[in-house]
Amino acid sequence: HACICSQAWQKQGLQPVPVAVNVSALQFRQPGFSSLIRNTLAESGWSAEFPELEMTESLLMSTAGANDPTMRELQELGVGLAIDDFGTGYSSLGYLKHFRVTKLKIDQSFVHDVLVDADDAAITKAIIGLARSLHMQVVAEGVESEAQLALLQEWGCDAIQDRKST
Numbered sequence: 001h002a003c004i005c006s007q008a009w010q011k012q013g014l015q016p017v018p019v020a021v022n023v024s025a026l027q028f029r030q031p032g033f034s035s036l037i038r039n040t041l042a043e044s045g046w047s048a049e050f051p052e053l054e055m056t057e058s059l060l061m062s063t064a065g066a067n068d069p070t071m072r073e074l075q076e077l078g079v080g081l082a083i084d085d086f087g088t089g090y091s092s093l094g095y096l097k098h099f100r101v102t103k104l105k106i107d108q109s110f111v112h113d114v115l116v117d118a119d120d121a122a123i124t125k126a127i128i129g130l131a132r133s134l135h136m137q138v139v140a141e142g143v144e145s146e147a148q149l150a151l152l153q154e155w156g157c158d159a160i161q162d163r164k165s166t
Contacts, residue, residue, distance in 0.1 A: 002019045002021050002051065003040055003041065003043075003044035003046040003051070004044060005019070006019050006044075006046055006050060007044055007045060007046060016047070016050055017050070018049075018050050018051070018052050018080065019050060019051055019052065020052045020053075020054050020082065021051060021052070021053055021054065022054045022084065023053045023054065023055050023059070024059075025056075025058070025059045025062065028055065028059055028070060029070075033070055034069075034070050034073035034074050034077070035073075037051075037053075037074065037077060037079060038073075038077055041077070041079075048077050048078040048079050049078060049080070051079055051080065052079070052080035052081070052082050052102070052103065053074065053079055053080065053081055053082070054082045054083075054084040054105065055081065055082070055083060055084060056083070056084055056085055057083055057085070057086065057088070060083060060099060060101075071099065075099075075100045080102045080103065081099060081100065081101045081102055081103075082101065082102065082103035082104070082105055082139075083101055083103070083104050083105065084105050085105065085107040085141070086104045086105055086106055086107060086127060087106060087107050087109075087110055087123060087127055088107045088109065093130075096130075096134060097134075101136060102136060102137060103131075103136055103137040103138065103139060104127060104130075104131040104136050104137075104138050104139070105138075105139045105140075105141055105161075106124055106127050106128070106138065106139065106140045106141060106157075107141060107142075108140075108141040108142025109142075110123050110124045110127070111124060111140045111141060111142045111143060111148065111152070112142055112144070114148055114151060114152070115145075115147055115148060115151065121151075124140070124152070124155070125155050128152075128155045128156050128157050129155075129156070132156050137158040137159065138156070138157050138158050138159075139157070139158065139159045139160065139161060140152045140157050140159075140160045140161070141160075141161045142161065142162070143160040143161065143162055144162065
């Protein structure tokens with residue numbers, strides 16, 4: 001559905017934009033998931049640079065790392081991979097180097113009190129620094145105020161999602 005909508009927007013003269021699609025563990029584990037993505041891209045004519053598959057830390061942790069066939073096939077397709085709600089799972093930071101993840105999305109639970117809670121501020125700033133060091137984009141979820149936005153931009157956050165879109 002995302003591919004069809006994006007193609008329709010482009011036919012209306014809009015510039016192509018990345019579209020994030022949440023992927024559940026059940027979807028990811030279905031036989032032929034990477035083939036479904038490949039076929040959808042081929043049928044829609046949508047470039048692999050525009051879809052971004054968002055996966056949770058726990059889903060990435062449950063794969064066999066870089067040797068997971070589905071993960072490897074998705075990476076070979078060139079589809080963007082994002083870790084959604086980063087910082088809330090039980091991940092190993094070592095996994096970040098095994099996946100060609102293009103984006104980290106900071107969970108809104110850290111962003112919500114970033115202006116008033118020193119621990120949330122430290123965690124958020126550290127995630128941004130980590131993402132930047134690994135050449136990943138970083139998105140803060142749940143941004144509600146101009147002050148939060150300004151601080152996140154100062155720290156190098158690439159994009160935000162307001163609470164309504166998370």
